[in-house]
Amino acid sequence: MHTRPASSEPYWMVRELVAIGVFAALIKVSSILVALIGGGMNPLTLVLKNLLFTSLLVVLLYKVPKPGTLLLFNVVSILMSMLLMGGGFFLLPAMLLAGLAAEGLIVLLGGYSRGWTVLAGVACYDLLFKACSLGISWIFVREQPELLWISAVFVAIGYLGALLGLPAGSRFVKELRHAGIVHE
Amino acid sequence: MQASFMNRTMGNGLAYRLDARAKMSISLTASLGVIILHSPQSLGLLLAASLAYGLSLNRPKPLLLCHAFLAVMWSVAFGFMHLMQTLNPNPVPTELSRLLVPFLRSAVMVNVILVMALSTRIQTVLTTLKALRLHRCIAIPAAVMIRFIPSFLSDVRQVSEALKTRGYPITPRFVLSHPLLATRLLIVPLVFRALRASDELGIAAELKGLGNLGSVRAFRPPRFETRDWMASATALACIAAAVILQVFTGGPRGGMF
Amino acid sequence: MLVFDNVTYTYPNAGTPAVRDISLSVSAGEIVLCTGPSGCGKSTLIRLANGLCPHFFRGRLQGRTALAGKDTVSLTLQDISRTVGTLFQDPESQFFALTVEDELAFAHEWRGTSPDETLTRVRSSAASFGLDSIMGASVLDLSEGQKQKVALAAIISLDPAVIVLDEPSANLDPEATLALAAELRRLRDAGMAILVVDHRLYWLDGVVDRVVVMNDGCIVAQGDFDLLRDAAFREAWGLRSDRVPDPRTTLTCPANDCDALQAQGLCFAHKDGPELFRDASFSLPAGVTGLLGPNGTGKTTLARLLTGLNQIQAGKLIFRQRQMTPADILRRSSIVLQNTDHQLHMHTVRAELALAAAPYGAESREIVAELLNRFNLSALAQRHPQSLSGGEKQRLVIACGMAKDPEVLILDEPTSGLDGLNMNLVARAIRDAANRGTVVLLISHDLELLTLTCNAALHLPLCGTTDNLESTCSPVS
Numbered sequence: 001m002h003t004r005p006a007s008s009e010p011y012w013m014v015r016e017l018v019a020i021g022v023f024a025a026l027i028k029v030s031s032i033l034v035a036l037i038g039g040g041m042n043p044l045t046l047v048l049k050n051l052l053f054t055s056l057l058v059v060l061l062y063k064v065p066k067p068g069t070l071l072l073f074n075v076v077s078i079l080m081s082m083l084l085m086g087g088g089f090f091l092l093p094a095m096l097l098a099g100l101a102a103e104g105l106i107v108l109l110g111g112y113s114r115g116w117t118v119l120a121g122v123a124c125y126d127l128l129f130k131a132c133s134l135g136i137s138w139i140f141v142r143e144q145p146e147l148l149w150i151s152a153v154f155v156a157i158g159y160l161g162a163l164l165g166l167p168a169g170s171r172f173v174k175e176l177r178h179a180g181i182v183h184e
Numbered sequence: 185m186q187a188s189f190m191n192r193t194m195g196n197g198l199a200y201r202l203d204a205r206a207k208m209s210i211s212l213t214a215s216l217g218v219i220i221l222h223s224p225q226s227l228g229l230l231l232a233a234s235l236a237y238g239l240s241l242n243r244p245k246p247l248l249l250c251h252a253f254l255a256v257m258w259s260v261a262f263g264f265m266h267l268m269q270t271l272n273p274n275p276v277p278t279e280l281s282r283l284l285v286p287f288l289r290s291a292v293m294v295n296v297i298l299v300m301a302l303s304t305r306i307q308t309v310l311t312t313l314k315a316l317r318l319h320r321c322i323a324i325p326a327a328v329m330i331r332f333i334p335s336f337l338s339d340v341r342q343v344s345e346a347l348k349t350r351g352y353p354i355t356p357r358f359v360l361s362h363p364l365l366a367t368r369l370l371i372v373p374l375v376f377r378a379l380r381a382s383d384e385l386g387i388a389a390e391l392k393g394l395g396n397l398g399s400v401r402a403f404r405p406p407r408f409e410t411r412d413w414m415a416s417a418t419a420l421a422c423i424a425a426a427v428i429l430q431v432f433t434g435g436p437r438g439g440m441f
Numbered sequence: 442m443l444v445f446d447n448v449t450y451t452y453p454n455a456g457t458p459a460v461r462d463i464s465l466s467v468s469a470g471e472i473v474l475c476t477g478p479s480g481c482g483k484s485t486l487i488r489l490a491n492g493l494c495p496h497f498f499r500g501r502l503q504g505r506t507a508l509a510g511k512d513t514v515s516l517t518l519q520d521i522s523r524t525v526g527t528l529f530q531d532p533e534s535q536f537f538a539l540t541v542e543d544e545l546a547f548a549h550e551w552r553g554t555s556p557d558e559t560l561t562r563v564r565s566s567a568a569s570f571g572l573d574s575i576m577g578a579s580v581l582d583l584s585e586g587q588k589q590k591v592a593l594a595a596i597i598s599l600d601p602a603v604i605v606l607d608e609p610s611a612n613l614d615p616e617a618t619l620a621l622a623a624e625l626r627r628l629r630d631a632g633m634a635i636l637v638v639d640h641r642l643y644w645l646d647g648v649v650d651r652v653v654v655m656n657d658g659c660i661v662a663q664g665d666f667d668l669l670r671d672a673a674f675r676e677a678w679g680l681r682s683d684r685v686p687d688p689r690t691t692l693t694c695p696a697n698d699c700d701a702l703q704a705q706g707l708c709f710a711h712k713d714g715p716e717l718f719r720d721a722s723f724s725l726p727a728g729v730t731g732l733l734g735p736n737g738t739g740k741t742t743l744a745r746l747l748t749g750l751n752q753i754q755a756g757k758l759i760f761r762q763r764q765m766t767p768a769d770i771l772r773r774s775s776i777v778l779q780n781t782d783h784q785l786h787m788h789t790v791r792a793e794l795a796l797a798a799a800p801y802g803a804e805s806r807e808i809v810a811e812l813l814n815r816f817n818l819s820a821l822a823q824r825h826p827q828s829l830s831g832g833e834k835q836r837l838v839i840a841c842g843m844a845k846d847p848e849v850l851i852l853d854e855p856t857s858g859l860d861g862l863n864m865n866l867v868a869r870a871i872r873d874a875a876n877r878g879t880v881v882l883l884i885s886h887d888l889e890l891l892t893l894t895c896n897a898a899l900h901l902p903l904c905g906t907t908d909n910l911e912s913t914c915s916p917v918s
Binding site: 306307310311314320327328330331334335338339342343345346348349350351368369372373376377380381384385387388389390391392393394400401402403404405 | 491493496497518519522523525526527529531534535536537538539540543546547548549550551552553554555556559560563579581599748750771774775776778780782783784785786787796797799800827841845
Binding site: 011012014015016017018019020021022023024025026028029030032033037038041042044048051052056059063072073075076077079080082083084085086087089090139140141142143144146147149150172176179181182 | 204207208210211212215218219222257261264265268269281282283285286289290293296297299300301304306309312313318320321322324325326327328329330331332333335336337340354355356359360363367370371374375376378379380381382383385386387389390394
């Protein structure tokens with residue numbers, strides 16, 4: 001009987017990097033889709049967009065349950081925003097900060113092997129990122145800071161959707177197990 | 185069925201001929217500029233420059249539409265703000281320049297981002313990505329993301345058409361009245377497709393021997409031409425001029441500045 | 442070059458081996474065909490050849506798989522990839538780039554090959570496979586045959602000594618299949634060792650040097666192609682036919698019929714594209730009508746026009762002697778598209794059928810039960826649709842199409858990648874629908890399916906007035 005020979009492997013297997021790229025594309029497309037169908041600033045579509053974001057992110061973190069996945073996903077997403085749209089430069093530090101904090105939280109709570117730690121990490125990431133984004137928005141509207149309240153309302157609605165996406169993502173992972181697509 | 189924007193007929197303005205890295209540097213410069221600047225005059229100068237840049241697309245209609253949308257959004261925002269002021273027992277008097285500055289910032293960014301979004305073909309993004317010589321752990325997922333955005337957009341169209349033939353047309357009315365069902369009908373096939381695609385492409389990558397490599401060596405690296413250098417330098421010059429104008433004219437102070 | 446020596450392999454968490462005691466070799470300058478019913482272990486054989494088993498899928502391996510004398514267990518996947526190239530059933534699934542040129546260059550760029558060397562190899566493989574004229578084209582815009590060529594060219598440019606092909610003819614039309622056969626002969630003559638796994642057999646007559654038949658993880662027969670000429674043998678192992686007459690040369694125009702779906706004066710051209718239909722008139726009676734024609738002549742477009750997915754630019758549609766809009770026709774029809782994954786949305790087979798039957802309200806439970814029974818899906822009712830095999834999914838989407846008891850049923854490539862048993866099941870379902878009086882329009886490259894099901898055929902392109910209907914309907918010789 002033969003076993004697989006021990007060999008030094010890089011931290012990221014190429015199949016994991018491919019999975020991150022595929023899901024980054026899927027999340028981007030789903031966001032475009034919701035905006036196209038329902039409009040960008042409609043409260044329902046804001047909720048839906050964020051719900052899809054976190055639920056698909058949860059699926060990705062089950063598919064590639066490894067420290068750094070969340071961070072890498074965010075870096076790639078922002079890089080694409082820069083390449084495709086020329087925007088998002090100032091979101092990069094916010095994203096890195098939020099990603100690092102979320103990764104740290106997941107590790108502290110027990111790692112990627114536990115489902116609820118992933119959900120907590122995604123919730124933490126989204127909250128921190130949205131808070132930092134509001135901070136960046138403040139820089140843009142600092143002459144009239146009251147305008148930030150309007151952004152804050154939209155961000156709050158979005159975060160509600162993000163929180164709803166967590167159990168949705170968890171449920172979806174169960175369905176994927178039922179379908180035999182992901183395994184324990 | 186193919187993603188329509190893959191075959192989008194590209195225009196012949198300057199914006200289409202610039203290297204993506206030049207356009208990125210212009211975007212970054214503009215982003216820095218709108219943050220540093222806070223006087224209406226200097227931001228007005230930047231707006232004029234960015235508008236000229238936007239018009240180099242030779243597509244005034246999307247530009248006009250975006251600015252119209254921006255104007256509506258800001259009008260709504262100001263309306264809410266006015267309402268808040270009305271409800272405030274101690275209202276703070278508002279200067280026009282304070283209201284104008286955030287709007288000008290958005291308008292500058294809209295122009296710059298629109299140029300990038302409308303003049304960039306997704307095929308060239310891959311070329312640009314290779315030219316950046318990023319580490320494989322960023323470059324591979326980025327390349328895969330570029331590869332699959334058009335595929336998924338095509339899949340969305342096919343899934344929507346399949347649903348239409350089954351009696352479930354994906355219209356705004358249907359989505360808003362049956363959000364959960366619409367989400368399941370549209371998103372579930374995409375997720376399964378994504379998972380299968382990721383497994384298959386991951387296997388293909390291993391079978392092509394891409395498992396343990398460094399960064400990529402592009403065989404046709406894009407070159408920075410004279411026009412790219414000129415465009416980037418012009419952007420910097422505009423920012424410099426705007427900063428000088430700000431020094432002379434001053435402007436409203438806000439927040440920590 | 443490729444040797445399987447008493448190989449038994451078990452996937453992780455599987456109770457039984459996927460393949461048992463496989464002993465087989467493929468030499469340089471030889472083409473070997475491996476065939477058998479779905480689930481017989483053919484795919485596992487490919488994975489053993491290209492090292493995915495055990496390097497990627499892990500699992501337990503007994504025996505020895507050797508490449509050029511070296512045990513694959515002692516090699517890394519990267520090492521194996523320098524010797525073995527693999528062509529997938531769906532070549533698009535292995536594309537990394539968006540243009541043909543970029544795809545040919547991709548692996549070389551990522552392996553750190555010098556730009557000059559990459560350019561040389563790209564040009565050489567493009568010339569070899571006749572791809573020079575489409576180098577700038579998007580890979581998503583290519584025909585299936587072109588995609589196949591690009592994938593093969595990309596593999597060959599890496600200079601493998603062995604090529605394994607997984608159901609390469611599944612998505613190809615007969616002409617592209619013959620072109621692929623010629624390509625394989627050329628590669629064999631150049632000294633390559635080639636292992637082909639396929640359900641379709643007819644195109645490999647005169648191409649392969651040896652045939653291996655598998656069932657339930659074991660080799661049950663080996664020999665030359667004559668092994669497959671025995672009809673009883675093929676039926677015993679669920680194989681497709683070794684010889685398939687081309688029904689495209691014999692199927693005639695459908696006869697006109699009062700209850701037919703008729704088009705009169707149909708005109709359509711894609712934006713910035715060539716005119717596909719100009720004043721075209723035809724009749725589709727109850728029964729199965731094949732929609733035939735070369736790529737690009739508008740087969741799928743016609744299906745889309747009939748159901749309103751594309752707008753007719755001129756002309757009218759008449760069904761059962763009443764003029765109708767495409768939206769009217771859509772209400773009375775079902776379309777079963779090629780990609781089954783785009784048509785499955787729910788968490789169980791039963792729920793999927795219920796979704797399709799939903800317009801029937803209170804009676805939908807009976808409809809679902811009847812469909813489960815009719816399409817042999819009762820045992821799978823609680824399974825997730827995405828966990829089904831290819832043949833089961835195909836039966837399910839056809840069952841969903843039949844849920845509304847359509848008067849018109851359009852099927853687009855319903856049997857690509859299916860083995861003989863499942864192809865026959867689908868053919869039976871199509872004939873049953875036709876026998877119930879449904880107008881069935883079948884778009885397919887599968888010659889066996891066309892032979893088993895079609896009463897008539899509409900040959901594209903269609904351009905001409907009603908007076909010329911006879912001439913546009915003459916069979917292709």
